[in-house]
Amino acid sequence: MEKRDAVAAGLMLPIMEAFYTIQGEGAFTGHAAYFIRLGGCDVGCVWCDVKDSWEASKWPVQSIEEIVAEAKRFPGRKVVITGGEPLMYDLNPLTKLLKSEGFVAHIETSGAHPFSGDFDWVCFSPKKFKQPHPSIYEVANELKVVVFHKSDFEFAEKHANLVNSSCKLLLQPEWSKASVFTSQIVDYVKNHPNWNISLQTHKFMDIP
Numbered sequence: 001m002e003k004r005d006a007v008a009a010g011l012m013l014p015i016m017e018a019f020y021t022i023q024g025e026g027a028f029t030g031h032a033a034y035f036i037r038l039g040g041c042d043v044g045c046v047w048c049d050v051k052d053s054w055e056a057s058k059w060p061v062q063s064i065e066e067i068v069a070e071a072k073r074f075p076g077r078k079v080v081i082t083g084g085e086p087l088m089y090d091l092n093p094l095t096k097l098l099k100s101e102g103f104v105a106h107i108e109t110s111g112a113h114p115f116s117g118d119f120d121w122v123c124f125s126p127k128k129f130k131q132p133h134p135s136i137y138e139v140a141n142e143l144k145v146v147v148f149h150k151s152d153f154e155f156a157e158k159h160a161n162l163v164n165s166s167c168k169l170l171l172q173p174e175w176s177k178a179s180v181f182t183s184q185i186v187d188y189v190k191n192h193p194n195w196n197i198s199l200q201t202h203k204f205m206d207i208p
């Protein structure tokens, strides 16, 4: 099979980086996890801190067997698939293999492409720059809205009205605007206690 066809089938994927660390944000903050960052994103957030990920062709393509073999070198069995925008790819083959090897699979996605894969935890972080695909709302376990502008509170509520009723609701200050928005988020959550706060604790700990 040609590499291009294997990528289209989800049997090979462009890997920007993969590393074992501590999940710094969201509902699993503080948990050891192996991160697999896929190359490729067409969302275009102005404040993106991984702009290098956008161009998929910059990154080496690996088979899902190679990807999972790397993950197995570490003691943790929680894997977070991130990007880039990981749902640009068919994630069914990778998640099936991860599950068969005893991993728990999480995803962090903007939801901008149709959902694929068998995930134990879906972190949906919608972006204003590209509309989410409707398939994400039913499967999202966590709605994590990054607050970069005061209009993001309204944006957050719009998506909260669309996700399933058991989805956790999280507001997270964008790192460079944290000094502006953290106090507003604190006030917002005190007044809207169905929301919780997520912080990028890995940045405080200076770990990837």
Ligand code: SF4
Residues within 6 Å of the ligand: 041, 042, 043, 044, 045, 047, 048, 049, 050, 051, 053, 083, 084, 085, 110, 127
């Ligand atoms: S969706 Fe993620 S990777 Fe893509 S531009 Fe936005 S922040 Fe960057």
